[in-house]
Amino acid sequence: MATQHSRASARLMISPSVLLLLGWMLIPLCMTVYFSFLRYDLLSPGTEAFTGWDNYYYFLTDPSFNDAITNTLSLLVGVLLVTIIGGIGFALLLNLPAWGQGIVRVLVIAPFFVMPTVSGLLWKNMFMNPVNGVFAHITLAFGGQPYDFLGQAPWESIILMVSWQWLPFATLILLTALQSLDQEQLEAAEMDGASWGSRFWHIVLPHISRAITVVILIQTIFLLSIFAEILVTTNGGPGTASTNLTYLIYVQSLLQYDVGVGSAGGVIAIILANIVAIFLMRMVGKNLDK
């Protein structure tokens, strides 16, 4: 049993982490909320004034907000679909007996370790460039007309890049979950005449369902904040065609110096993320009890 003495020292050992995180979270959070009610332009300092809900009104009725929220959500859904379905497929295949599994696994997960700026520029220049890219060369070789990916379909192209980065993550997690599946259970089901489909549906899927939930929720946190890929490829354009919420707030506050409106956007981003967070906390919390 823990003694009084060890309790006190435990508290002492935990407090630096707690205090730092508390400060890190509360101070900027309060400032963002405070700024969101101010007219605050970095270019004309000293003219800050309380404006009530004006910043929110401006941010929410700005035409780019529609694009930003649609893009944020479509990237989320698009990448999740690709990575979950693809990840389950990859994990099932990588779990089959084959030669060189270890090496293939290493090849498959490699994109996850590529820094976002490299991955953005790599796809933009070496693959999607309509003149010099690999895709353009291949299209030309087959007599086709090269396609300007980032000009014609900027958001879809970014969804492709981000999926390439996150598919390895989903694969790795789902494969880990799959490997803890009891093979004898599967064999017993097979001997009883269960088809591949029903074995997958009734045994494999329930077994990896928790891992799938974890993948969805963790990716969601990161996908809501995609930034560098947009910055180095399209700068949010053409127009606002490839602007997401994170990028829009960045433009408002650090490029247009409108701290008030940027902060209102920040508060909205926080609310959006919190809706997601509630689900994640519940699930991980349940896991702690085991």
Next chain:
Amino acid sequence: MARAITTKQKAINTAVIWTLGLVMFFPIFWLIILSFKTESDAIMAPMEVLMSGWTMESYDAVNRRSDYFKFFSNSVIIALGSTFLGLLIAVPAAWAMAFVPGKRTKDILLWMLSTKMLPPVGVLIPIYLLFRDTGLLDTRIGLVFVLMMINLPIIVWMLYTYFKEIPAEILEAARMDGASLGKEVLYVLTPMALPGIASTMLLNIILAWNEAFWTLNLTAAKAAPLTAFIASYSSPEGLFYAKLSAASVMAIAPILVMGWFSQKQLVRGLTFGAVK
């Protein structure tokens, strides 16, 4: 025991998974190929690129850029600094929560996790302004602090899940034998916890190295790491594919190697111990 698999079936499986692996890896493979080409060869059709001669000139060109080493050392300092500082603060906390769990331990852990849900863009402006006013903008110490803070919840959680696996009886035995708290930590806990600490360290170096929101927004010329250096190629002049490739290969190679070594830990760390 698993059933015997026919060689033919195994050969088919092998062909399928190798195709998958090569397709996923191809962009990185292509980056490596282009980095060994001249600029004019690098923009040719794929077959011609492969047939053309090999050269190290792009690596030379990137290394000759007087500032490349600065970006690289900034990356190293920021990644290592934030990781070590994070461990320094997190090890005691995780130790205490794993071995002296109180009523609120679970709440504290969940709350720490919840700070990770705060979208960075929600606090970008205050942090930017605070950094500007305190002179921390574009300094390595500022970035070390920010990256330490954003990864601290992951470090605490990961260490906690490792520490929890150390049997508490061993610590009790040491205590009964008269070991002080300091000795207990130094001679009993540390050797058993070292593998966990090492994998936590590895994962966090990877995360800090690749972090590209704060590093891009809080740096300009002095403290910019490799993420920002690579981003500077987004507005290129003239031919730059080979140089971009060489710079990118040098930026991702160390982390790629580390990442391959820490596959398993990555799963545990990024799922907060929910999948092992």
